Amino acid sequence: MIQRIAIIGLGTMGPGMAARLARGDLQVTAYDVAPAAIERARAMLGTAEGVLDALGIAPPPAGVGTVRFTDDLGEAVSGADLIIENVPENIVVKADVYRAIDGLIASDTIVASDTSGIPITQLQAHISHPERMVGMHWSNPPHIIPMIEVIAGEKTAPQTVATIRDLIRSIGLLPVVVKKDVPGFVENRVLYALLREAVDLVERGVIEPEDLDTCVSWGIGYKIAVVGPMALLDMAGLDIYKSVSSFLNADLSNRDDVAPMVLEKTGASKLGIKSGEGMFSYTPEQTKALQADRARKLVAVRRILEGRE
Ligand SMILES: NC(=O)c1ccc[n+]([C@@H]2O[C@H](COP(=O)([O-])OP(=O)(O)OC[C@H]3O[C@@H](n4cnc5c(N)ncnc54)[C@H](O)[C@@H]3O)[C@@H](O)[C@H]2O)c1
Numbered sequence: 524m525i526q527r528i529a530i531i532g533l534g535t536m537g538p539g540m541a542a543r544l545a546r547g548d549l550q551v552t553a554y555d556v557a558p559a560a561i562e563r564a565r566a567m568l569g570t571a572e573g574v575l576d577a578l579g580i581a582p583p584p585a586g587v588g589t590v591r592f593t594d595d596l597g598e599a600v601s602g603a604d605l606i607i608e609n610v611p612e613n614i615v616v617k618a619d620v621y622r623a624i625d626g627l628i629a630s631d632t633i634v635a636s637d638t639s640g641i642p643i644t645q646l647q648a649h650i651s652h653p654e655r656m657v658g659m660h661w662s663n664p665p666h667i668i669p670m671i672e673v674i675a676g677e678k679t680a681p682q683t684v685a686t687i688r689d690l691i692r693s694i695g696l697l698p699v700v701v702k703k704d705v706p707g708f709v710e711n712r713v714l715y716a717l718l719r720e721a722v723d724l725v726e727r728g729v730i731e732p733e734d735l736d737t738c739v740s741w742g743i744g745y746k747i748a749v750v751g752p753m754a755l756l757d758m759a760g761l762d763i764y765k766s767v768s769s770f771l772n773a774d775l776s777n778r779d780d781v782a783p784m785v786l787e788k789t790g791a792s793k794l795g796i797k798s799g800e801g802m803f804s805y806t807p808e809q810t811k812a813l814q815a816d817r818a819r820k821l822v823a824v825r826r827i828l829e830g831r832e
């Protein structure tokens with residue numbers, strides 16, 4: 524049974540994840556190699572807890588768990604039943620972490636990666652006892668989005684998958700077990716198909732970025748939150764999908780490299796909210812207001828989708 528969890532890497536994803544797990548009466552230790560990231564995460568924890576209150580996620584009868592921050596890797600993983608690796612999407616960086624923890628943890632401690640899409644089979648080549656490694660892919664913001672993908676690599680034991688699936692379920696979240704270890708798993712394969720086309724349309728001047736967002740959020744996103752893609756095919760009619768896809772599929776972007784617009788912006792350190800500019804520009808005040816507004820709307824929509832309002 525999982526009771527103690529260590530989170531390694533406290534950037535965009537770590538703090539919300541820590542808050543959500545503690546709300547499930549789990550004891551969390553949170554570690555990052557960068558002291559500034561630990562301080563930022565400490566500050567973000569309270570905000571995430573406020574959002575969990577607004578979502579009406581009541582602590583279990585046993586009470587709320589704890590989140591303890593540490594700058595010592597050994598202390599972070601000591602006695603953990605589960606380690607969630609949450610460091611940058613780079614196999615070299617992730618493999619360094621697995622090597623660093625390998626001698627510090629028991630052979631049956633489960634090691635989960637929040638990778639966005641590196642196959643688990645590749646990751647588990649860098650750890651001893653690969654049967655205890657599993658993909659546990661959260662979606663951002665992790666304290667608000669309830670779905671988590673669970674992915675087995677070639678060497679993952681079925682029991683490891685079952686333990687993580689049951690843990691997710693036990694704290695009121697929604698596990699989805701992905702049946703094949705394909706790059707990007709399922710959520711990001713679908714998301715990146717959409718993002719490839721969206722970037723291409725903006726890059727080719729078909730539409731302005733603001734209008735692209737209006738079109739997709741109101742035309743597709745709002746609807747797809749209620750009617751998933753498979754159900755949408757039935758709602759539209761498979762005959763319509765057959766006719767449209769017969770001419771449209773061949774015209775969709777099939778770019779197999781990164782779009783020049785994205786390379787240009789990342790090359791100029793325009794990374795989005797985290798750097799103050801990306802597709803749009805953000806002052807620190809705007810960022811704060813935007814994040815609060817998005818959290819408020821996501822909470823309201825989720826409550827309605829769950830039939831709680
Ligand atoms: N950002 C998203 O929307 C999102 C969503 C789901 C999954 N993910 C995945 O989660 C992982 C983390 O993503 P993120 O967006 O939180 O990244 P991030 O860059 O915001 O944060 C990564 C953190 O890891 C820390 N770090 C780097 N090396 C480390 C080490 N050796 N030991 C401990 N800490 C270390 C960094 O200091 C940083 O704070 C990635 O694999 C990413 O693909 C990201």
Ligand SMILES: Cc1ncc(CO)c(C(=O)O)c1O
Binds near residue numbers: 638662663
């Ligand atoms: C652009 C992008 N890439 C990856 C992920 C998750 O792995 C997300 C997300 O969760 O929102 C994302 O937006």
